Amino acid sequence: MTAPVEEDVKVGFGRMRRVEDARFIRGRGTYVDDVQLPGMLHLAILRSPYAHAKIVSIDTSAAEAHPKVKAVVTGATLDSLGLAWMPTISYDTQAVLATDKVRFQGQEVAFVVAEDRYSARDALELIEVEYEPLPVIADAKTALDPGAPVIRDDKEGKADNHIYDWQAGDKDKTDAAFAAADVVVSEEILYPRVHPAPLETCGSVAHLDKATGKLTVWTTTQAPHAHRTLYAIVAGLPEQKIRIISPDIGGGFGGKVGIYPGYVLAVVGTIVTGKPVKWMEDRSENLVSTAFARDYHMTGEIAATADGKILGLKVNVLADHGAFNGVAQPTKYPAGFFHIFTGSYDYGAAWCNVTAVYTNKAPGGVAYACSFRITEAVYLVERMIDALAAKLDMDPAELRLRNFIQEDQFPYTTPTGWTYDSGNYPVTMRKAMEIAGYEKLREEQRAQRERWAAGDRSGTLTGVGISFFTEGVGAGPRKHMDILGLGMADGAELRVHPTGKAVLRLSCQSQGQGHETTFAQIVSHELGIPTLDIEVVHGDTDQTPFGLGTYGSRSTPVSGGATAVVARKVRDRAKLVAAAMLEVSHEDLEWEQGRWFVKGDPEQGKTIAEIAMAAHGALELPEGVEGHLDATCVYNPPDLTYPFGAYIAVVDVDPGTGVVKVRRFIAVDDCGTRINPMIVEGQIHGGLADGIGMALMQVMAFDTDGNHLGSSFMDYLLPTSLECPSWELGETVTPSPHHPIGAKGVGESATVGSPAAIVNAVLDALKPWDVTHADMPLTPANVWSLTQGRPLRTDLAL
Known part of the structure; x- marks a missing residue:
């Protein structure tokens, strides 16, 4: 539910229509693919069909003979120019074009520049590449096995697939808290690999003006100035002679932060041909080769007293970063902000370890609608809270209310050293419960389960799921956070x-x-x-x-x-x-x-x-x-800001088919001062739909040979209006004390908080079968399988 748009405000904060929409709804936006320059050529990329293979030979002669082809470039050509490798934003290196071998399916092997897009793509078929397949690592859990094939053997002395180990918190203090606990609950939780899947795919138009020496690049980037600096580093061009134009962008969601090889190849194309060169990827290229997110294997343990007081949390994470470490995060935090993993609860001890590995997948770790891994952390904590509530036979809302950080504790320093700026979590939680009619929902659920226990098993089962999140956003200050030395x-x-x-x-x-x-x-x-x-x-x-x-x-x-x-x-x-x-x-x-x-x-x-x-x-x-x-x-922001929110999902699950319908979704967000409530609500609507997709349908899957199984929207499913309910929104306002106008940010909140609420709701619906855990996505087949072979409980004290 959202308020109607009233008369547009004339001055200051308030609900008003977006001024940019006038051009968008009339089709007058300007996107990279709209850029047309005189004499412009088109670039297409040859990609590897293998996830791991040596390149034995490449024959480009037939492609070069094509009458409309102006250039064919391989990794060997780039290597001779010193352009075969480029830095990633994680201080790793990534091949612009493969030279020695390919390391994931879809990796760039060569490119063609031709007079038109169709000729360029036709010419790709004329390039003959001989590959020698190599053993594949498609599962992070096998990446560190003895004898596992080394993916990054381009690195001198590299003998395994290990990237880093990183810890946060106090392990000894946490161990002591666990020793004093009455109850310890543990879960193995996967946050599967997902994709931003923006409406607009990635692309660039590059033009080097030989008269002025000025390189102009129109490109789909969320960070134009950072791209300019990195192009100067990679291409060796004077930075003042580089202009990056990022026009209207059809969605980014973190996936358009880093530099993809295609961007660099467009620059190489204009240097080689002397003409403007356009590269636009198709949907399959975007899904297969651009940056993914998540792919975290997490083991969580939570300790508490018998009456539900949380004492501590332990987490071990295995992070799959793909073939190159392209994770978007500030330099000092290789695991991103995952160590803001303690959530919204007041307990004195926490410890986590994150181990990252290479696999034969496209580089992952993009900040997909999340602040550098906080989405994974929130999902873990909120699943663990529900697991603890089940163990204690306690209402999950009551357990949260019992353990929230209280208003008078702010600014609050977490067990891992982060300082939350402001908040009033109980008020926000109770407002969500009030909008949902929480007690009435539970009464309806009990009556429904009684009917099922009595033998009337028609219809669906209702589940009520809760998620409460605290997010850290607004990366800064620069003394603590940078990317490749560039301060935030x-x-x-x-x-x-x-x-x-x-x-x-x-x-x-x-x-x-x-x-x-x-x-x-x-x-x-x-x-x-x-x-x-x-x-x-x-x-x-x-x-x-x-x-x-x-x-x-x-x-x-x-x-x-x-x-x-x-x-x-x-x-x-x-x-x-x-x-x-x-x-x-x-x-x-x-x-x-x-x-x-x-x-x-x-x-x-x-x-x-x-x-x-x-x-x-x-x-x-x-x-x-x-x-x-x-x-x-x-x-230079003095610190992060910390928006938070309480989400309640109500789902109907058909145990016979496994189909999940999200009947209601209540979202109460606190993002501090709201500048334009209509825009805030729009951001929340989009993030909630995103959460439904992740929880119920989205997953980037691979077979044992590293073949990508989600290369189209027939395979990688996205939510539509049919899967989304009418959102019920509420708000509380707790301004940030250190922000000039008290604003905290809200663009990612709904994506961070919603998946856990939906998963918790589905598991709540399946409680009569004693189902306590399931990994996303909860597709009908996965949900149906959860009840098979399990007896239905007739104990109705659920």
């Missing part, structure tokens, strides 16, 4: 023109989140300029300040903070100009939205528009004030 601070530039209209330039990049509306509203709130009089510019490195882009829900926590700070700088400058106009001391002025006025005499004042005209005119300004109403800012 964002820039902002704001100019107020003489007529009072404004232009805001930002380093973050929208992929549909409504940035052009949200950030204009922040400026409007701070300066009183009508929202529609503020233009937001992003996605062009020649037009915007440096920053690390949009992912990990950084937009509002970091770039939003930058926007508020730069607007306040303009407001302070405007105060000095207004003082000169009114011939008073600036200390005698007060601010109200949109104008400075004289204390005690509100009639004597000047609006921002009047001040802007004077700042550009002949007014004699105070000493030190140069004129104009411009300002810049680099916002």
Whole structure:
């Protein structure tokens, strides 16, 4: 349930229609594939059919003879130019084109540049590659076995598939807590490999202007400035001669953060041919070869007293990173923010170990609608809480309420050293229960189970599942977090023109989140300029300040903070100009939205528009004030922000077929200050649908030979409106004390919190069979199999 769109707000925060939608709904958006340049050529990539194989030989002669082909390039050619390998954002290396061998199905082997897309793809069929198949590791659990084939034998001295071990927390203290516990519950939990599957696939148009030496790349990236720096490193071009343009993007979800080989190959193509070169992947290429997420094998143990007080948590994780470590995370945290794994509960001891390995799969670890592995951590904790509740025969809502961090404990330092900024978890949980009618749902469920026990087993069984999450978003500050040495601070530039209209330039990049509306509203709130009089510019490195882009829900926590700070700088400058106009001391002025006025005499004042005209005119300004109403800012966030939420899923399960229907979903989110509630609700709607997909249908599967089994939307299923209920949303508002406007971010929250609620609900429905665990996705076949061979309990105290 969402509120209707009322009259669009004119100034400041509030519900209003997105300004960018005017072009989108009319088909006037500009995407990479819309870019057409004179003389543009097209690039297609030859990909390996094998997951692991030596390259014995490559014969490109037939492809080169094709009348429309302009270039054919192999890994050997790139190797001779020093371009065969590129850095990943995890300080690993990745082959741009395979040279010695291929390491996953779909890896790039060669590319063709031709006059049109069809000729380029036809010419791929003319390239003959002789492969010598090698043993395959398609399961992370076998990657470290003695005698396992070494995938990264390109690394000198590398004798196994180990990437790293990483620990957090206090193991001795945690062991002591477990020794004192009355109850210990353990579960082996898989968060399977999934894919962002954006509406728009990845692509680039690269053009090297030989006259100026300027390389312009239109590309599907969430981090244009970071891409510019990495292109300079990889290609050896002067960074000031590189321009990255990221136009409208049809979804990213973390999958368009890193640099894919195809991006680099487009640059190589324009260098080789001297013409603009376009590369756009098809859907199968996107599903098979671009970055995946999750693929975590987790073992969790939770310790508690007999009355349900949680004492400690232990976690061991085996992380499958694929053939190259392309995990998106800050440098100091190889396992990302997984060690914010203690969740929303107050217990004194926790410890985790994460081991990462190489396998013969495409590089994984993208921050897919999550802040660097927090999604996996939340799923683990919320499944463990339900497992503990079942062991204690306690209502899962009551167990959570009994163990929540309390309002007066904030700022709260977790057992692994992270400091949550603010929160009131019990209020949020109780609000979700109130919207759901929680007690009534449980009464209906008991009556339903009584009928089943009495022999009336028609219809479905209802399950009620709960998930409560705390997420850490807004990656920063730069002293703690960087990627490849680039600090996680964002820039902002704001100019107020003489007529009072404004232009805001930002380093973050929208992929549909409504940035052009949200950030204009922040400026409007701070300066009183009508929202529609503020233009937001992003996605062009020649037009915007440096920053690390949009992912990990950084937009509002970091770039939003930058926007508020730069607007306040303009407001302070405007105060000095207004003082000169009114011939008073600036200390005698007060601010109200949109104008400075004289204390005690509100009639004597000047609006921002009047001040802007004077700042550009002949007014004699105070000493030190140069004129104009411009300002810049680099916002270095003091810490992460921590949005949270309570989710309740109600499902109906047909035990005879295994079909799961999500009947209701209640989501109460606290993302601090809400700038535009309509945009917040839209973000939540999308994330909840994403959660249904992950919980019930999405999985990237592989056979024992490393063949990818989800290379189309016939195999990799996505939720539609038919699988989604009418969402029931609520909110609480706990502003972040250290953010300039108190905002925490919400773009990933629903994806983080919803899968556990759905899985917990399905298992709750199957409780009469004593089913306590199942791994996602809970497809009909998987759900049906859970009850087979199990007796139906007639004990109705469930």
